[in-house]
Amino acid sequence: MTRPSYGKQPFRSFFAVAALDAIFGAAIWTPALSWAQPWLTGPSAGDWHRQVLLYGTFPAMLAGFLLTALPRWTGQAGPRKAVSKLLLALWVAARGSYVLGPHGSGPAIAAVFLFALTLTTAGYVISSRDRRNYKIVLLLFGFSASAAMTAASYQVGLTSRLSLAAMTGLLMVVGGRVIPALTAAYLCNSGAQPVSAPVAVVEKASAAAATLALIFWIAMPDGQVTAVACAVGALLQLARATQWRGWQIRLPAAVAALHVGYCWIGLGFALLALHILVPSHVSTAAPVHAWTVGAFGTMSLAIMGSMIRKHSGLAFARSIRATAAYAAMTCAAVVRVGGELLPSNTSMWLGWSGGLWLVAFLLFIAAFHQPLLVCGCQPDR
Structure with missing residues (x-):
């Protein structure tokens, strides 16, 4: 071949x-x-x-x-x-x-x-x-x-919120394209029965709610209306994710990681609402790291891995190293966000999360070093 x-x-x-x-x-x-x-x-x-x-x-x-x-x-x-x-x-x-x-x-x-x-x-x-x-x-x-x-x-605070909002919005758009498409492609490839198409009302409502929540957060980061908008945004983002029915299918790791990564977006909105309502119990770093480590970290590895495999003709091939990378990133997100919710030994949680982040990307490089660093080669299986 x-x-x-x-x-x-x-x-x-x-x-x-x-x-x-x-x-x-x-x-x-x-x-x-x-x-x-x-x-x-x-x-x-x-x-x-x-x-x-x-x-x-x-x-x-x-x-x-x-x-x-x-x-x-x-x-x-x-x-x-x-x-x-x-x-x-x-x-x-x-x-x-x-x-x-x-x-x-x-x-x-x-x-x-x-x-x-x-x-x-x-x-x-x-x-x-x-x-x-x-x-x-x-x-x-x-x-x-x-x-x-x-x-x-x-205005560092305003600028950071705008950057995070834009990043989160891009993840929602890209995730909404890639996740259903890859899930459907896998089901077609494996001969399994396809899931029903996403409901248009849920898609539009989740996009509108998330847009409003992010705009309110940029302009009024501690406003009560922002908390309500974020709570609604969280519910609709998670409702959107459930339409793709990733939990009902035995998906390859790269596709499953996309489903998991997207759920971190909804959890980020929920944590942001809780931070505004009970700031003494939920710090602002919890929702930020749900989006950055959880959503971006997991989805970026999965999207890059899926695109590499698609262009290699091995779209749904198994890779132990890649699977371990997705698992390590998910653990890094859980530890990082959990460390904010359980503030004792914060430095320990931060160290573990950073270490798991490193392990995840090192495993990713190990799994895909040939197509990324050596032209004309297939990724490791």
Whole structure:
């Protein structure tokens, strides 16, 4: 059998740097790499944490996914090599400048990268008149604006909420496309009876409720109306997830991880409502990490793994390392959020969660190092 070549696929380089960035961003905190701390010229621990996830790992994963999926969604040719190379160069420049360059240049270049990705995406969507994807362009523009605000050091709290809201919105849109499609594809491939199509009313209501909840949270993070909106958003997001009936099917690990990761979005809304109503019992970090570690961490690994396997012709092949990576990330989310709900020994919970995050991405690299780092090879089974 002829082995597929990944050299022309945009996801290959972006997924590789996303995984490596996630590993480096977590590993730099460990005692074993304490010698590297003086190299970080300026950023505080909080700034470093936000930059790695929000403006490093997530945008790289998102770029790889969109540049590969948009041609199929819009029926157009894939991006030119020059476009992919320019975007990758901007991403690398942003990460390098943030670590080694003057404080502020990294976030500024990250904003340029995100605006360039937004314009590229808008070009596909507008030229194809694909109204269904206008929401992705709008969310990308909001994400880019938050990166520019971060570079300008404008209202850190507001900027962080805008970034997290845009990220969560993008995860909801992408998850709503990928999860039902992969579930249906697996059922068709295995000869099982397909699940019923999602109810349109639930889809629209969940999107509207989540949009309102995120807007209220950005503008009024401690308002009672925000708590109500988040509670409604949580119920409808979980109702949306139940339509896909992932618990009724023995799914491969990558697809099951997507279902689990999406449920963290609904749990994040629920925890945010509880934080507003009983802030002494639920800290603001609980919902934030439900979205970042739980939803993004789990879904990013599963989406990257599924896309790699799809382009290798091994879409639903089993991989012990990949399965262990998804399990480790889920445990990292449980430990991180649980550590916020059980505040004793916070440093211990944080250490365990960070370690599990590292293990998850290391296992992911081990499972998919051939297609990501060695052109023209299949992923490990």
